[in-house]
Amino acid sequence: MDFGDSVEEREQKIRNTPHCVPNMGHSMTVWDQRSELEFTKDWNGINHVTLKAPRGASTRTLAFSLLKLPSFSNIPLVYFDNASVSNPDLPLSERDDDSQHSEIIGSFFSEAIFKPAKAMRGGIPICFPQFGNCGSLEQHGFARNKTWSIDNDPPPLHPSDSHGKVSVDLLLKPSEDDLKCWPHCFEFRLRVSLAMDGDLTMISRIRNIDAKPFSFSFAYHTYLSVSDISEVRIEGLETLDYLDNLCQRERFTEQGDAITFESEVDRAYLGSPNVIAVFDHEKKQTFVIRKEGLPDVVVWNPWEKKSRTMVDFGDEEYKQMLCVDGAVIEKPITLRPGEEWTGRLELSAVPSTYCTDHLDHIGSM
Numbered sequence: 001m002d003f004g005d006s007v008e009e010r011e012q013k014i015r016n017t018p019h020c021v022p023n024m025g026h027s028m029t030v031w032d033q034r035s036e037l038e039f040t041k042d043w044n045g046i047n048h049v050t051l052k053a054p055r056g057a058s059t060r061t062l063a064f065s066l067l068k069l070p071s072f073s074n075i076p077l078v079y080f081d082n083a084s085v086s087n088p089d090l091p092l093s094e095r096d097d098d099s100q101h102s103e104i105i106g107s108f109f110s111e112a113i114f115k116p117a118k119a120m121r122g123g124i125p126i127c128f129p130q131f132g133n134c135g136s137l138e139q140h141g142f143a144r145n146k147t148w149s150i151d152n153d154p155p156p157l158h159p160s161d162s163h164g165k166v167s168v169d170l171l172l173k174p175s176e177d178d179l180k181c182w183p184h185c186f187e188f189r190l191r192v193s194l195a196m197d198g199d200l201t202m203i204s205r206i207r208n209i210d211a212k213p214f215s216f217s218f219a220y221h222t223y224l225s226v227s228d229i230s231e232v233r234i235e236g237l238e239t240l241d242y243l244d245n246l247c248q249r250e251r252f253t254e255q256g257d258a259i260t261f262e263s264e265v266d267r268a269y270l271g272s273p274n275v276i277a278v279f280d281h282e283k284k285q286t287f288v289i290r291k292e293g294l295p296d297v298v299v300w301n302p303w304e305k306k307s308r309t310m311v312d313f314g315d316e317e318y319k320q321m322l323c324v325d326g327a328v329i330e331k332p333i334t335l336r337p338g339e340e341w342t343g344r345l346e347l348s349a350v351p352s353t354y355c356t357d358h359l360d361h362i363g364s365m
C-alpha cells in the first residue's frame with residue numbers, strides 16, 4: 001500500500017495546514033480542518049480516509065478505502081447527518097430541517113465480495129482507461145482495481161474547488177503490469193471533496209507524461225441508492241441519442257419525456273446536458289448530478305434476471321439501486337504528450353420540492 005507518507009506523517013502535515021474559513025452565507029465560521037480528515041486502518045489493515053464536513057450540530061461524513069482491491073472506488077456511504085445515520089429509512093419529509101439529507105450513494109451491497117484485485121460493487125468506481133468491454137482491457141479498465149496513494153503536493157485547482165470543503169487528493173500511476181497491457185505513462189490525480197451541505201465533488205485530472213499520444217474512455221460509475229427503482233425518474237436525457245448495450249450498442253433516440261424503469265436498462269446517452277436530475281418519488285429526494293468534461297451519461301439497472309447471475313449482488317437489490325454515470329464514451333479523449341484532461345462530477349441530494357423550484361430548466365443547461 002503506497003500512501004506516499006506514513007499515516008502519521010500525513011496527519012502531521014494536515015496538523016500544519018492553515019485553517020480555512022468557508023463562507024456559510026449569513027455567518028462565517030472558523031472551520032478547523034484538522035479534525036475533518038482522518039486516516040485509519042481497518043481490521044484487515046486496509047487504509048481508509050474519512051472526510052467530515054460539519055454543519056451546525058450535525059456532520060456530513062464520507063468514508064472510503066484506498067484499498068488495493070476497489071482502490072479508491074468504494075464510497076460506502078455519505079452520512080449527511082447524525083439523524084440520517086440513526087434513521088436512514090426516515091422519509092425526508094419527516095426529518096427536521098437540519099437533517100434534510102440522507103445518504104446519497106449506495107452502500108455496499110449485501111453480497112459484495114471483498115477480494116483482492118477486484119473492485120467491490122458499490123460507491124463510485126472509476127472506469128479508466130476503458131469503459132465497458134469495448135477494448136482489449138478488462139471490463140471498465142484497471143483503475144478501479146488499483147492502489148491509489150495520497151497526493152501530498154497536487155498542482156493547484158481553482159480556489160472555488162477548495163473553499164468551504166474538506167478534500168483529499170489521490171494519485172494513480174501505472175504499474176509495470178499496467179504498462180504491459182496499456183503501454184502509456186500517465187498521472188491520474190483525483191480530488192474528492194465534501195462540502196458542508198453534503199455535496200460531493202470529484203475532480204479527475206489525467207496527464208499524458210509519455211512521449212506519444214494516447215486515448216481513453218472514462219466514467220464515474222456512480223451507484224445511487226434509491227427507495228424503489230419503479231418510483232425513479234431521470235430528467236435531462238430526453239430526446240438524446242443513446243447506444244443500447246442490450247442491443248449490441250445499436251444507436252436509438254430517446255422518445256420518452258423522462259426515463260423511467262420497468263426492465264433492465266444499459267444505455268450510454270450521448271452529448272447530454274451538464275445537469276441531470278434523478279427523482280426518487282418515494283423518498284421525495286432528488287439527486288442532482290452536475291458534470292463538466294463528461295459529455296455522455298450511462299444509465300444502468302440490471303433488473304431481476306441479470307441480478308440473479310451477479311454473484312456479488314443480492315437477487316432483489318436491483319430495486320434499491322441505479323447507476324447514473326458521468327462518462328466519456330462515444331468520442332474518447334486523446335491527449336498529446338504533456339496535455340491534461342479534467343472531468344468533474346458534483347453530486348447533491350436535495351428535497352424534490354427544492355429541485356422542482358430551482359431546477360426546472362434541467363435539460364436546457
Ligand SMILES: O=P(O)(O)OC[C@H]1O[C@@H](O)[C@H](O)[C@@H](O)[C@@H]1O
Pocket residue numbers: 132139140221245266267298300323325
Ligand atoms: O459488473 P461491472 O463490471 O461493475 O459492470 C456493471 C455494469 O456497468 C455498467 O456501466 C455497464 O453499462 C454494464 O454493461 C455493466 O454490466
